[in-house]
Amino acid sequence: xxxxxxxxxxxxxxxxxxxxxxxxxxxxxxxxxxxxxxxxxxxxxxxxxxxxxxxxxxxxxxxxxxxxxxxxxxxxxxxxxxxxxxxxxxxxxxxxxxxxxxxxxxxxxxxxxxxxxxxxxxxxxxxx
Amino acid sequence: xxxxxxxxxxxxxxxxxxxxxxxxxxxxxxxxxxxxxxxxxxxxxxxxxxxxxxxxxxxxxxxxxxxxxxxxxxxxxxxxxxxxxxxxxxxxxxxxxxxxxxxxxxxxxxxxxxxxxxxxxxxxxxxx
DNA sequence: CTCAATTTGAGATTTGACTCTCACTTTCTA
DNA sequence: TAGAAAGTGAGAGTCAAATCTCAAATTGAG
Numbered sequence: 449x450x451x452x453x454x455x456x457x458x459x460x461x462x463x464x465x466x467x468x469x470x471x472x473x474x475x476x477x478x479x480x481x482x483x484x485x486x487x488x489x490x491x492x493x494x495x496x497x498x499x500x501x502x503x504x505x506x507x508x509x510x511x512x513x514x515x516x517x518x519x520x521x522x523x524x525x526x527x528x529x530x531x532x533x534x535x536x537x538x539x540x541x542x543x544x545x546x547x548x549x550x551x552x553x554x555x556x557x558x559x560x561x562x563x564x565x566x567x568x569x570x571x572x573x574x575x576x
Numbered sequence: 577x578x579x580x581x582x583x584x585x586x587x588x589x590x591x592x593x594x595x596x597x598x599x600x601x602x603x604x605x606x607x608x609x610x611x612x613x614x615x616x617x618x619x620x621x622x623x624x625x626x627x628x629x630x631x632x633x634x635x636x637x638x639x640x641x642x643x644x645x646x647x648x649x650x651x652x653x654x655x656x657x658x659x660x661x662x663x664x665x666x667x668x669x670x671x672x673x674x675x676x677x678x679x680x681x682x683x684x685x686x687x688x689x690x691x692x693x694x695x696x697x698x699x700x701x702x703x704x
Numbered sequence: 705c706t707c708a709a710t711t712t713g714a715g716a717t718t719t720g721a722c723t724c725t726c727a728c729t730t731t732c733t734a
Numbered sequence: 735t736a737g738a739a740a741g742t743g744a745g746a747g748t749c750a751a752a753t754c755t756c757a758a759a760t761t762g763a764g
Contacts, residue, residue, distance in 0.1 A: 541676075
């Protein structure tokens, strides 16, 4: 039996209004605006539960700490700006990714990450 | 000045004959077949040197420890087995990945990672 | 309401990956 | 070949992320 607590409600709300994937500390900080005493352990506990329920999804990008986002957002990939380190959502996906797997392999998921410079950083280039 | 030691020779050979990216402990274990006293610290030291020389490349895959492979192997992507945690090479690439980026973004690199079960683990499934 | 089951916060602990230290050994230039 | 520079192994140390502990507080079925 799982109790519905203000902590979980607040954490759930954070995921719902987030416009990008967040790290556990970011999630904690954000939820503290509503519940200032919220502990990081509780954040990790909630993440684990939410993941198990399929309410949120882990976004793991090489070279960055794990981020989490609402599972309601649909399948998408990321662009990592090598200059400013921000993550951007990519719109759309590529067909045929699964066919890269060898015979007999079962593909459950895939991630595509592009690395480079975002529009803002690419523009400043001359200035560097 | 860098000395050429049996340890580095053995570690270099491990990278040359590896058919998939390896983790430092895997590299250590493999090299110990030749030099049984080889320490993990030496593996890390060699990895750092080989990386600096461009002899090997880091393969950072979300949800897995860093792996390393010979830089001589060309552009390819990976399959991560969620059961046994091993990495496998994918043959080929997908066209059109770069076009996912928004206007004005400069794409330098991309990574594609498939997750699932490798042929061996997919087969054992009934037994679990 | 009552109260057993569950959850919480805070800090301690664990974990995992990696680096450092140090005494000893090896490499290779001069 | 002498010896300075570089490398080695083993274990201790580091660091950050994640988990555990436990007393106190909360939840919600009955």
